Amino acid sequence: MNSPPKRRLIILTEGKLDIHSAKTAVSVIRYCRNEVVAVIDRFNAGKNLEAIIGVGKGIPIFSKVKETLHLNPDSLLIGIAPMGGALPDTWRAHIRESLQNKLNIISGLHTYIGDDLEFAQLAAENRLHIYDVRKPPENIPVGTGKAKEVKAFRLLTVGTDCNIGKMVTSIEITNAAKKRNIDACFVATGQTGILIEGSGIAVDHVISDFISGAAEKLILDRAQYKFLNVEGQGTVVHPAYSGVSLGLLHGTLPQGLIICHQPVRKTLRHFEKFPILPIPHIIELYERLAQPFQPCKVLGVSLNCYGMSDSEAMREIEKAERETKLPATDPIKFGVDKFLEVIQPLLP
Amino acid sequence: MNSPPKRRLIILTEGKLDIHSAKTAVSVIRYCRNEVVAVIDRFNAGKNLEAIIGVGKGIPIFSKVKETLHLNPDSLLIGIAPMGGALPDTWRAHIRESLQNKLNIISGLHTYIGDDLEFAQLAAENRLHIYDVRKPPENIPVGTGKAKEVKAFRLLTVGTDCNIGKMVTSIEITNAAKKRNIDACFVATGQTGILIEGSGIAVDHVISDFISGAAEKLILDRAQYKFLNVEGQGTVVHPAYSGVSLGLLHGTLPQGLIICHQPVRKTLRHFEKFPILPIPHIIELYERLAQPFQPCKVLGVSLNCYGMSDSEAMREIEKAERETKLPATDPIKFGVDKFLEVIQPLLP
Numbered sequence: 001m002n003s004p005p006k007r008r009l010i011i012l013t014e015g016k017l018d019i020h021s022a023k024t025a026v027s028v029i030r031y032c033r034n035e036v037v038a039v040i041d042r043f044n045a046g047k048n049l050e051a052i053i054g055v056g057k058g059i060p061i062f063s064k065v066k067e068t069l070h071l072n073p074d075s076l077l078i079g080i081a082p083m084g085g086a087l088p089d090t091w092r093a094h095i096r097e098s099l100q101n102k103l104n105i106i107s108g109l110h111t112y113i114g115d116d117l118e119f120a121q122l123a124a125e126n127r128l129h130i131y132d133v134r135k136p137p138e139n140i141p142v143g144t145g146k147a148k149e150v151k152a153f154r155l156l157t158v159g160t161d162c163n164i165g166k167m168v169t170s171i172e173i174t175n176a177a178k179k180r181n182i183d184a185c186f187v188a189t190g191q192t193g194i195l196i197e198g199s200g201i202a203v204d205h206v207i208s209d210f211i212s213g214a215a216e217k218l219i220l221d222r223a224q225y226k227f228l229n230v231e232g233q234g235t236v237v238h239p240a241y242s243g244v245s246l247g248l249l250h251g252t253l254p255q256g257l258i259i260c261h262q263p264v265r266k267t268l269r270h271f272e273k274f275p276i277l278p279i280p281h282i283i284e285l286y287e288r289l290a291q292p293f294q295p296c297k298v299l300g301v302s303l304n305c306y307g308m309s310d311s312e313a314m315r316e317i318e319k320a321e322r323e324t325k326l327p328a329t330d331p332i333k334f335g336v337d338k339f340l341e342v343i344q345p346l347l348p
Numbered sequence: 349m350n351s352p353p354k355r356r357l358i359i360l361t362e363g364k365l366d367i368h369s370a371k372t373a374v375s376v377i378r379y380c381r382n383e384v385v386a387v388i389d390r391f392n393a394g395k396n397l398e399a400i401i402g403v404g405k406g407i408p409i410f411s412k413v414k415e416t417l418h419l420n421p422d423s424l425l426i427g428i429a430p431m432g433g434a435l436p437d438t439w440r441a442h443i444r445e446s447l448q449n450k451l452n453i454i455s456g457l458h459t460y461i462g463d464d465l466e467f468a469q470l471a472a473e474n475r476l477h478i479y480d481v482r483k484p485p486e487n488i489p490v491g492t493g494k495a496k497e498v499k500a501f502r503l504l505t506v507g508t509d510c511n512i513g514k515m516v517t518s519i520e521i522t523n524a525a526k527k528r529n530i531d532a533c534f535v536a537t538g539q540t541g542i543l544i545e546g547s548g549i550a551v552d553h554v555i556s557d558f559i560s561g562a563a564e565k566l567i568l569d570r571a572q573y574k575f576l577n578v579e580g581q582g583t584v585v586h587p588a589y590s591g592v593s594l595g596l597l598h599g600t601l602p603q604g605l606i607i608c609h610q611p612v613r614k615t616l617r618h619f620e621k622f623p624i625l626p627i628p629h630i631i632e633l634y635e636r637l638a639q640p641f642q643p644c645k646v647l648g649v650s651l652n653c654y655g656m657s658d659s660e661a662m663r664e665i666e667k668a669e670r671e672t673k674l675p676a677t678d679p680i681k682f683g684v685d686k687f688l689e690v691i692q693p694l695l696p
Contacts, residue, residue: 110557145587145622208559209458209552211591236594237640239493243559243595250590274493277640285636292585292625 007034010068010103011079012094015043017052017061023163024108024192025079029056031171032196038068039079040094065097075104077195078113087111099123108133108191110205133191134202136214143212147219147253148294150228153347154219156252157232157302158286159260160276161268162241165304165331166232166260167193172331173258174229176340182347184227187218189248193231203251204233204244211244215251226347230254236285239271246289253294256346257286258339262304263316279324300339301328355382358416358451359427360442363391365409367401367654371511372456372540373427377404379519380544385419386410387427388442402654413445423452425543426461435459447471456481456539458553481539482550484562491560495567495601496642498576501695502567504600505580505650506634507608508624509616510589513652513679514580514608515541520679521606522577524688530695532575535566537596541579551599552581552592559592563599574695578602584633587619594637601642604694605634606687610652611664627672647694648687649676 009032011025017039029036036056039049042063049056062068065076076098078091087109095105095113099122107113107130114120114130123130147154155173157166170186170193177184186193188200206214215230222228230252234241261279268274283298290296301320305313313330320328327338357380359373365387367374377384384404387397390411397404410416413424424446426439435457443453443461447470455461455478462468462478471478495502503521505514518534518541525532534541536548554562563578570576578600582589609627616622631646638644649668653661661678668676675686 110555143588145619204555204557206556207458207552208554208556208592208595209589211556212588237598237637239598239601239641240491240560241557242598242637243591243593244556245591246584246594247556247591250585250587253587271493274641281640288633288636289585289590292629293587293622 007075008071008073009034009036009075009077009106010038010040010065010073011036011077012091013039013041013079014091014094015041016080017041017044021080022053024077024195026053026055027167027192028077028079028195029059037071037073038062040065040068065094065101065103069101073103075106078105078107078109087113095119096122099126099128102126102128104128105130106133106195107131108195108202110134133194134205136201136206140201140206140210140217141213142210143216143251145253145293147216147251150219150223151348152219152223152225152228153256153343154228154230154252154254155256155258155299155343156230156249156254157258157260158245158249158282159232159235160279160282161262161265162234162238163269164260164262164265165302169258169260169302169331169336170229170231171196172336173339173343176336177227180340180344182227182344183225184229185222185225187222187228187230189215189218189231189233203248204241208243208247211247212251215248219252227343232260235282236289237277237282238268239274249286249290250293254290255294255296256299256343257290257296258300258302259283259286259298260302260304261320262306264307279320283324298326299342300326303328303330305330305333355423356419356421357382357384357423357425357454358386358388358413358421359384359425360439361387361389361427362439362442363389364428365389365392365400369428370401372425372543374401374403375515375540376425376427376543377407385421386416388413388416413442413449413451417449421451423454426453426455426457435461443467444470447474447476450474450476452476453478454481454543455479456543456550458482481542482553484549484554488549488554488558488565489561490558491564491595491599493601493641495564495599498567498571499696500567500571500573500576501604501691502576502578502600502602503604503606503647503691504578504597504602505606505608506593506597506630507580507583508627508630509610509613510582510586511617512608512610512613513650517606517608517650517679517684518577518579519544520684521687521691524684525575528688528692530575530692531573532577533570533573535570535576535578537563537566537579537581551596552589556591556595559595560599563596567600575691580608583630584637585625585630586616587622597634597638598641602638603642603644604647604691605638605644606648606650607631607634607646608650608652609668610654612655627668631672646674647690648674651676651678653678653681
């Protein structure tokens with residue numbers, strides 16, 4: 001859990017540079033202590049990054065790794081997470097060029113870059129490191145329910161869909177708590193979270209019998225904190241990822257949940273045949289699944305109002321508060337003080 | 349999905365020879381078309397197998413593999429599934445002796461026997477096969493919800509705990525349906541089921557992002573059947589295995605569920621701090637989790653009344669029927685005709 005050395009990153013986004021697809025790029029630029037010196041994206045080279053993704057003022061976009069070398073980068077970060085995680089062939093040239101030019105590789109893909117013979121050999125020849133963020137530690141145990149015995153207040157973000165604001169909400173709450181001098185920790189469970197925090201386990205990439213065990217290990221390893229903010233994954237009614245969501249819940253055994261939702265989204269992302277369920281329905285399901293083992297309540301609603309005006313967002317927030325009788329906010333637009341007011345009295 | 353050749357098995361149980369721990373041995377003896385010629389268990393050598401586990405009349409128990417060779421076995425089956433699946437050191441001698449005496453190895457452990465350098469080398473030298481049943485096929489896709497479009501009636505067994513009768517219930521319903529000339533198929537999702545059926549995927553051993561995808565692949569590959577009986581796993585309120593249970597549900601997208609329960613069990617097996625929830629509570633949870641994607645109801649209650657007299661079992665069955673308003677039975681004691689009466693009108 002020691003922080004890794006501070007890096008100078010270039011981020012590969014290659015045609016997926018928009019606020020939804022480039023989640024990793026956006027979040028690393030927004031939250032990571034490493035410096036992002038350039039973005040590689042031949043479809044957007046020369047354009048204004050901040051105008052496209054809302055963050056990254058002044059960071060240039062180039063077509064090729066070679067064009068960034070005058071900025072002294074030390075690592076290439078593969079900054080997009082395609083469905084399923086496989087490595088597109090077109091990116092191989094960028095990875096090769098990076099290794100040939102003495103850049104380390106950081107990847108959150110399902111396919112391990114370090115297992116690729118060509119890249120492993122290039123890295124070895126150039127004494128470079130390939131950091132496959134999703135690779136789980138050895139010997140993750142089976143879950144036992146022991147997270148319950150940890151004194152820390154465990155807050156897990158859940159949601160009505162994937163990729164809807166759970167990581168951002170957990171980070172914003174952690175940062176707001178730290179500002180109040182609360183001994184808080186962000187617990188990363190996905191590749192982007194791990195890149196930002198410098199530690200964590202990608203629970204979607206462990207053998208399925210060990211999902212809860214991985215989450216439990218994250219909690220037990222951080223038992224000294226007062227307030228653990230566990231990054232949620234997926235949702236419990238999902239045709240692909242519900243297993244990960246539920247295993248994470250039962251490994252964490254949280255006392256509190258924050259539910260994340262995007263008002264404009266009507267169907268599951270990438271699964272358009274499946275509707276997003278109403279927030280109260282998902283709240284009830286999560287509470288019923290959690291409560292047999294541990295008293296647990298949803299404590300607030302985190303709305304992702306990206307693209308709305310502040311007054312439109314306020315209307316959605318008021319609507320969510322009426323529907324759920326819970327405090328609601330958009331963490332990016334209006335901060336998370338409302339959540340802290342509810343959570344702080346519950347901390348040990 | 350072609351059936352493997354018929355084998356002559358010896359089963360290693362090594363001190364775990366009781367009805368609960370030797371689930372694989374019991375079920376392989378009961379249901380598998382391969383012949384079991386002996387059991388290896390130095391703690392029970394010379395004893396009467398049927399008296400210990402209720403099946404296997406006349407099958408001898410020996411201490412060592414060598415003592416079984418006059419019975420012409422061709423494979424050693426590792427017949428117990430310890431928690432977490434790791435390979436106990438004491439079993440290595442039996443595996444070594446088997447390979448040295450020209451026996452193939454069949455294992456359902458998490459630890460792949462074929463990845464062990466010593467065993468892999470011994471197998472290669474002796475032209476033997478090590479069949480790690482839990483090893484998933486390559487390239488399992490992410491779940492998409494496509495199982496819903498398959499015409500077959502998909503019946504999934506669920507339960508109030510692990511190791512409570514889901515596989516047995518699915519097999520008994522399949523066999524009873526076949527007797528009625530229904531085009532039924534048992535869909536194995538765990539190591540014992542795969543050993544019995546000769547095909548399947550151990551869904552607890554795929555990368556967690558692909559649990560639903562694995563279940564969905566099993567369904568799509570068997571779309572030609574009218575009645576698919578999918579072997580359930582775990583339960584949705586469990587400190588270790590809930591993720592696997594829910595992923596299996598959303599990959600299968602069943603129209604019907606049978607809930608399995610053991611009346612004498614009051615706490616989760618191996619997790620004594622956690623109570624077994626009432627059957628109606630688990631029924632409601634499963635239906636709420638399934639129904640957003642696919643109309644789905646629990647259709648019956650399968651009780652595991654092992655160790656009870658028939659009249660005690662009947663009292664439990666009547667109690668379950670009163671509590672749930674559903675047909676209940678113990679498949680081993682009283683068969684599954686009650687379930688077939690309900691299911692048959694629902695088949696395509």
